Amino acid sequence: MKQMHVDNNGIIEGIIWKQLLIFFFPMLFGTFFQQMYNTADAIIVGRYVGKEALSAVGGPTGAIINMFVNFFVGLSTGATVIISQYYGGKNEEDVSKSVHTSIALAIIGGIVITIAGVVSAPVVLKLMGTPDEIMSESLIYLKIYFIGMIPIFLYNMGAGILRAVGDSKRPLYYLIASSFINIALVLLFVVVFNLGVGGAAVGTVIAHVSSAIFVYLSLKKTNQCYRLNRKLIRLDMEIFNKIMQIGLPAGFQSLMYSISNIIIQANINSFGTDTVAAWTAYSKIDGIYWLIMASFGVSITTFVGQNYGAKKYDRVKNGIKICLFMTLSLSALMSLILYFGSNSFYSFFTDDMNVIIIGVEMVHIMVPAYFTYVFIEIYSGALRGMGNALMPMVLTGIGVCAFRILWIFKMLPVWHNMKTVVMSYPLSWIVTAAFFIIYFKYYTRKNKLCDNIQIFAE
Secondary structure (H helix, E strand, O other): OOEOOOOOOHHHHOOHHHHHHHHHHHHHHHHHHHHHHHHHHHHHHHHHOOHHHHHHHHOHHHHHHHHHHHHHHHHHHHHHHHHHHHHHOOEHHHHHHHHHHHHHHHHHHHHHHHHHHHHHHHHHHHHOOOOHHHHHHHHHHHHHHHHOHHHHHHHHHHHHHHHHOOOOHHHHHHHHHHHHHHHHHHHHHHHHOOOHHHHHHHHHHHHHHHHHHHHHHHHHHOOOOOOOOHHHOOOOHHHHHHHHHHHHHHHHHHHHHHHHHHHHHHHHHOOOHHHHHHHHHHHHHOHHHHHHHHHHHHHHHHHHHHHHHOOOHHHHHHHHHHHHHHHHHHHHHHHHHHHHHHHHHHOOOOOOHHHHHHHHHHHHHHHHHOOHHHHHHHHHHHHHHOOOOHHHHHHHHHHHHHHHHHHHHHHOOOOOOHHHHHOHHHHHHHHHHHHHHHHHHHHHHHOHHHHHHOOOOO
C-alpha cells in the first residue's frame, strides 16, 4: 500500500488534554452554529407568527427530521473512523478511496432520504397524532426541509472527513457563515415577506446549500491525500463494506434514539399545543448541553481512531480517561446553569406563561440525570474509534429504545400526564449508562486485542 508522510499530527503526538480541547472547541462551536439553524427558525416564527408555528417547526417535524438526519450522521461515523485510522496509519491510497466513497454515499443517501421524506411526511405526521391546528404548517415545513437533504448530507460527510484528519476548524468557519446566512434569510422571508413556516424552511435549505458548497470547495482545493476529485467519486466496495461495518450499527443506534423520540413526541402531542410548544422550546434550550456531549463524542472517536491506527495504545487509554473527566466536569456546570436559568431561557421563545410553566417543569425533571449520559457518549465514541460499533448499538437499543417504549406503554396508562412521558428520558439514561460502564470494562479486560491496549487495566 502507498504510504504517506504526515508532519506534526498533534492527535497522535501532542499533549493529550490539549489535543482533545483543540479538537473539541471548534467542534463545539461548529455544532452550536449547526443547532442555530433550527433554533433560529423556532425563535423567529415563535415570536413573529405564534405558538402554533413554533410547534410546527420543532415539535413533530423536528423529531421526523432528526430521525432521518441522525441515521445518516451515524452512518457517516463509519467513514470518519475508517479515514481517521487510515490517516493515523499514514495510508494515503486508502484515505483517498475512503473520501470518494464517502461523498458518493452522501449523494446517494441524500437522494433516497429526500424521496422517502417527502412521500412519507403526511403519513408519519398523522401517525404521530400531530394536532390539527399545526398539521398543515408542519407538512409545509417538512416537505421543504427534505428537499435540502442532499446538501445536508454532503456537508455532514465532508465535515466528517475534515475532522477525521484532525481539521475541526474549517467546518466551524463554514457553519458560522451559513448560520448567519440562515438567520438573515429566515428574518427576510418570515418578518419582511410574511411567508411563515414555509419561508423559514426555504431560508434554512439555502443556508444548508451554502455550507455544502464551502466544505466541497475545501476538499477540492487541498493538496493533501484527502483531496476530492469529482471524477473519482464512486463507491469502492471494499471501503464501502468497511464503512458499513461501523456506520450501519452507529446509524441504527441513532435511529433507535430517533424512533423512541418519535414515540415520545407522539405522546407529547396528545397533551395539546401548549405542551408541544414547551417541548419544542425545551429541545432548543438544552441544545447546548447535547452539543457538548456530541462534540466530546466526536473528539474521542477521532482521537481513538487515529491513535488506534497508529498503534499508540497508551494514548488511547489515557485519552479516554481524560475525556471522561473533562466531559463530566462540563456536564455538571451546564446542568446547574440549565436548572436554575430555565425560566429566563424560555422567555426567549414565548411570553405564554402556561407554556413557560410546563417547560420549566420538564427541565427540572430531565437535568439532574444529565451526567449519566456522559458515560454513554464517551464509551460509545471510544468503542467506535476502535472499530466496535455493534455493541453500542445493541446496548442503546435495549437501554434507550426498548426501555422508553416499554415505559410509555406500561406506565403512561397508569399515570397519564406529561411527567410520566418526560421521566422516560432520565430513567433510560441511567439504565443505558450502567450497561455501557459494565460492558466497556468487560470489553477492555477480556477482548484479546484490548488486553494489549490495557485500557483501565489495574
